[in-house]
Amino acid sequence: MDDALAINRWQFTFTITFHYLFPQLTMGLALLIVMLKSLAVWKNDDRFNRAAQFWGKVFGISFFFGVITGIPMEFQFGTNWARFARFAGGVIGQTLAMEGVFAFFLESSFLGLFLFGEKRLGRWGHWLASVLVFLGSWLSGYFIIVTNAWMQHPVGYIVASDGSVHLSSFWALLLNPWAIWQYLHNMNGSVVTASLVMTSVGAYYLLSREQVEYGQMFLKLGVITACIASFLQAMPTGDMQAKLVARHQPAAFAAMEGLFKTEQGAAMVIIGQPDVENQRLDNPIMIPNMLSFLTYQRWGAEVKGLEAFPREEWPDHIPLLYYSYHIMIGLGTIFIGITSIAVFLLWRGWLFQSRWMLWILMLSFPFPFIANTAGWVTAEVGRQPWLVYGLLRTSQGTSPLVSAGNGLFTLLGFMGMYTILAILFLFLMWREIDHGPKALESTHDQSQPEQEGGKA
Amino acid sequence: MQPVWFVLVALMLTVYVVLDGFDLGAGIIHLLVGKTDRERRTVLRSIGPVWDGNEVWLLATGGTLYCMFPVLYAASFSGFYLPLMMVLWLLMLRGMGIELRGHIENPMWHSFWDVVFAASSALLAIFLGAALGNVIRGVPLNAEGYFFEPLWTNFQPGPHPGILDWYTVLAGLVALVALTTHGAAYVAAKTLETVNERARQAGLLSSRILILLTPISLAATLVVRPAMLDNYRAHWWGLVFPLLVVGGLIGLEFFWRTGKDGMVFLSSTTYLVGMLGGAAFGLFPTVLPASTDTTHSLTIYNASTGEYGLSIGLTWWCVGMLLATGYFTYLYRSFQGKVLVEDSQAQG
Numbered sequence: 001m002d003d004a005l006a007i008n009r010w011q012f013t014f015t016i017t018f019h020y021l022f023p024q025l026t027m028g029l030a031l032l033i034v035m036l037k038s039l040a041v042w043k044n045d046d047r048f049n050r051a052a053q054f055w056g057k058v059f060g061i062s063f064f065f066g067v068i069t070g071i072p073m074e075f076q077f078g079t080n081w082a083r084f085a086r087f088a089g090g091v092i093g094q095t096l097a098m099e100g101v102f103a104f105f106l107e108s109s110f111l112g113l114f115l116f117g118e119k120r121l122g123r124w125g126h127w128l129a130s131v132l133v134f135l136g137s138w139l140s141g142y143f144i145i146v147t148n149a150w151m152q153h154p155v156g157y158i159v160a161s162d163g164s165v166h167l168s169s170f171w172a173l174l175l176n177p178w179a180i181w182q183y184l185h186n187m188n189g190s191v192v193t194a195s196l197v198m199t200s201v202g203a204y205y206l207l208s209r210e211q212v213e214y215g216q217m218f219l220k221l222g223v224i225t226a227c228i229a230s231f232l233q234a235m236p237t238g239d240m241q242a243k244l245v246a247r248h249q250p251a252a253f254a255a256m257e258g259l260f261k262t263e264q265g266a267a268m269v270i271i272g273q274p275d276v277e278n279q280r281l282d283n284p285i286m287i288p289n290m291l292s293f294l295t296y297q298r299w300g301a302e303v304k305g306l307e308a309f310p311r312e313e314w315p316d317h318i319p320l321l322y323y324s325y326h327i328m329i330g331l332g333t334i335f336i337g338i339t340s341i342a343v344f345l346l347w348r349g350w351l352f353q354s355r356w357m358l359w360i361l362m363l364s365f366p367f368p369f370i371a372n373t374a375g376w377v378t379a380e381v382g383r384q385p386w387l388v389y390g391l392l393r394t395s396q397g398t399s400p401l402v403s404a405g406n407g408l409f410t411l412l413g414f415m416g417m418y419t420i421l422a423i424l425f426l427f428l429m430w431r432e433i434d435h436g437p438k439a440l441e442s443t444h445d446q447s448q449p450e451q452e453g454g455k456a
Numbered sequence: 457m458q459p460v461w462f463v464l465v466a467l468m469l470t471v472y473v474v475l476d477g478f479d480l481g482a483g484i485i486h487l488l489v490g491k492t493d494r495e496r497r498t499v500l501r502s503i504g505p506v507w508d509g510n511e512v513w514l515l516a517t518g519g520t521l522y523c524m525f526p527v528l529y530a531a532s533f534s535g536f537y538l539p540l541m542m543v544l545w546l547l548m549l550r551g552m553g554i555e556l557r558g559h560i561e562n563p564m565w566h567s568f569w570d571v572v573f574a575a576s577s578a579l580l581a582i583f584l585g586a587a588l589g590n591v592i593r594g595v596p597l598n599a600e601g602y603f604f605e606p607l608w609t610n611f612q613p614g615p616h617p618g619i620l621d622w623y624t625v626l627a628g629l630v631a632l633v634a635l636t637t638h639g640a641a642y643v644a645a646k647t648l649e650t651v652n653e654r655a656r657q658a659g660l661l662s663s664r665i666l667i668l669l670t671p672i673s674l675a676a677t678l679v680v681r682p683a684m685l686d687n688y689r690a691h692w693w694g695l696v697f698p699l700l701v702v703g704g705l706i707g708l709e710f711f712w713r714t715g716k717d718g719m720v721f722l723s724s725t726t727y728l729v730g731m732l733g734g735a736a737f738g739l740f741p742t743v744l745p746a747s748t749d750t751t752h753s754l755t756i757y758n759a760s761t762g763e764y765g766l767s768i769g770l771t772w773w774c775v776g777m778l779l780a781t782g783y784f785t786y787l788y789r790s791f792q793g794k795v796l797v798e799d800s801q802a803q804g
Contacts, residue, residue, distance in 0.1 A: 064551065064555050067508070067551070068547065068548045068551045068552070069548075071515065071544060071547055071548070072544050074515060074518060074519065075518075075533060075540055075541075075544055077522070077529075077533075078522070078529050078530055078532070078533020078534060079533045079534055079536075079537050079540055079541065080534070080537075082530040082531070082533065082534035082602065083530070085522070085526060085529055085530040085533070086526055086527055086529075086530035086531075086601075088526075089522055089523070089526020089527075089529060089530065089761060090526060090761040090762055090765050091765075093519070093522045093523030093524070093526055093529075093761065093765075094523050094765060094768075094769060096519045096522060096523065097516070097519035097520045097522065097523035097524075097769070097773075098519075098772060098776070099519065100512065100515045100516035100517075100518070100519035100520070101516050101519070101520070101772070101773060101776035101777065101780065102772075102776050102779070104512040104515055104516060105509070105512055105516065105776075105779070105780040105783055105784075106779070106783065108508045108509040108511075108512045109509050109783035109784065109786070109787045110783070111508075112504075112505040112506070112508070112509070112787065113505075113787065113790060116505065117790060120790065158762075160762060164526070166761055166762030166764065166765055167761070167762065167764055167765040167768065168764060170768045399530075399534035399537070399602070400534075400600070400602050401534065401535070401602050401603065401604035402534055402537050402604060403604075406537055406538060409538075410537075410538075410541045413541065413545065417545060417548060421548075424552070424556065428556070428559055431559070431560075
């Protein structure tokens with residue numbers, strides 16, 4: 001692989017993977033905060049307000065880290081992928097600009113009011129601010145998913161005389177069927193992350209016998225939400241997404257499943273190591289006929305293996321694609337299992353005493369981040385060797401005059417910067433969780449000064 | 457359709473400079489006007505609820521520019537590769553300086569982020585000015601519409617210049633002084649007592665430097681790019697921009713002395729609008745002049761997307777901007793008035 005191309009790919013992979021750790025938490029948290037605010041208004045119980053305030057602080061910190069790691073993303077289309085930017089700008093420029101105009105203004109304006117304007121806004125006004133922050137962050141997600149969905153499955157465009165694409169149908173772009181399912185799957189995944197983080201914090205409070213009252217509240221809301229979201233993540237959103245991949249990106253689908261040979265009644269692989277050279281799977285454990293059934297609803301249906309496609313159509317990192325897909329599916333299945341048991345224990349009234357379960361729940365928080373990241377790796381590596389599926393190869397998308405040396409300089413710079421960011425984030429997060437909602441009760445009455453400085 | 461978008465993108469960029477300009481300026485004078493922790497918190501709180509929204513104008517402008525003129529976006533972002541990456545890092549550091557400072561009560565933690573905030577604000581102002589200087593001077597575009605500029609070559613604005621040459625450094629300095637003035641006016645208008653007094657002193661000094669630097673920079677522009685005068689010769693109404701610049705400078709000198717902070721802010725805004733509007737007026741319809749061969753220059757016609765995209769974009773842009781104006785009006789009204797900070801630390 002050409003040096004500059006490899007460095008550009010590494011830099012984008014690194015910066016976007018790091019960035020997405022934050023939005024996947026904040027988008028889900030935005031929904032949970034709306035739930036807490038609604039409970040506070042409905043039950044007229046101030047503890048829910050306090051809980052919403054606490055998660056608002058966590059949200060504020062994560063949102064801030066999401067913003068500052070998100071700005072490079074908008075820049076890098078131009079800096080590192082200039083030929084792609086020029087090729088696709090007529091289409092994806094629309095959604096990226098709309099994200100700025102419709103989502104960012106909404107979020108940035110109302111987040112400050114939500115975090116610092118509780119007294120000023122009153123009960124309903126503050127509830128509305130939380131809803132608008134939620135709306136802004138989910139809208140932002142939609143425009144990004146539409147952009148990505150267009151790269152996965154281009155629609156609504158015409159090829160202009162200079163070879164670049166121009167928009168031909170605004171609504172075809174915005175209502176791309178790929179985008180709809182990808183959006184639901186992605187946002188629901190974000191809810192899984194946020195609700196498991198909430199569950200984990202709740203379990204931590206119970207296990208350390210601090211702020212028990214809030215711990216129970218977080219566990220209850222977190223576990224129920226996580227359970228519903230985990231089921232929805234598999235069915236229908238994940239299932240529909242997989243069917244779209246099978247239909248429109250069959251080579252990627254075969255690689256994800258580790259299917260080298262075309263088979264009738266293809267088996268679903270649970271575990272095993274792909275050997276691309278010899279085109280086989282080592283140590284496989286599989287469920288016979290299951291893949292055919294899940295994909296085509298017939299036990300004997302034919303599923304095309306990699307052998308059915310020319311080599312230059314194969315994704316360029318087959319083992320990575322295969323593993324990331326299986327990590328996502330495996331973790332998703334485990335989430336369904338754990339949260340179902342937890343909800344059962346909650347229903348029986350045993351959850352708060354089941355220390356073994358609380359330990360499992362407390363330690364679960366890193367895994368939804370891993371699952372969501374693995375899901376994105378699956379989508380993006382699966383799209384290779386295309387940058388825009390069927391239209392533009394990744395190797396044709398880089399900036400023609402940016403050398404590998406300049407690229408490496410900035411990649412190293414990002415690595416250094418993000419290491420510091422990661423340490424600061426963990427440190428600040430730990431402090432917030434350690435203080436918890438209880439700390440807010442004592443300071444609440446003196447309240448915030450009229451004008452508050454830092455927002456996060 | 458293209459001229460409409462040229463005007464709208466220039467307008468968005470001007471709004472960005474006017475809004476984010478004052479919080480960058482507040483950062484530049486942060487260490488000068490704030491000596492104690494309480495004073496520094498006053499400066500930070502004066503921009504606290506709005507700086508993030510102000511910065512969104514940069515993203516929205518960038519997004520809109522990309523949408524309507526993708527060829528320009530691809531050429532300039534890859535051509536200015538290194539300085540843009542540095543701008544990114546500075547934006548990150550600056551945000552951290554503002555947002556993370558209040559999280560921990562420790563004087564060392566505070567001074568560290570105060571310096572980060574001030575230094576990154578000053579460097580960003582210089583970078584933004586130098587960027588505008590590059591666009592006016594021209595860049596070495598090739599026949600495919602791409603270029604790559606190193607940070608510096610021999611500091612001469614020839615056909616193969618670096619990002620920094622004597623002209624763009626001058627432009628960076630003008631931006632630094634102009635935003636210092638603008639930020640001082642904002643801080644003065646939002647604060648009382650010592651912070652207010654020091655902001656006035658800093659603002660008056662920087663206004664006077666600005667009165668000196670502005671004619672020099674305009675003369676330098678005519679040396680580096682005489683073609684900037686063509687549009688002014690053809691359309692007399694373009695003189696409105698230099699008049700705004702002069703009016704803004706007179707207003708600065710006058711109102712600083714009479715102590716009307718609000719009017720000073722209006723004057724520095726007038727100055728910024730005049731400078732940016734004047735540059736855009738002089739460039740039109742070119743958006744990125746080539747220093748190598750003028751036929752390689754990017755104009756609004758060879759850098760824009762298709763007609764359908766331009767017109768459908770106008771529809772949603774108008775709706776979106778109407779909403780955004782509404783949010784901003786509400787936000788600024790919610791936080792209007794002077795900033796008051798208690799001695800005891802009540803930040804959560």
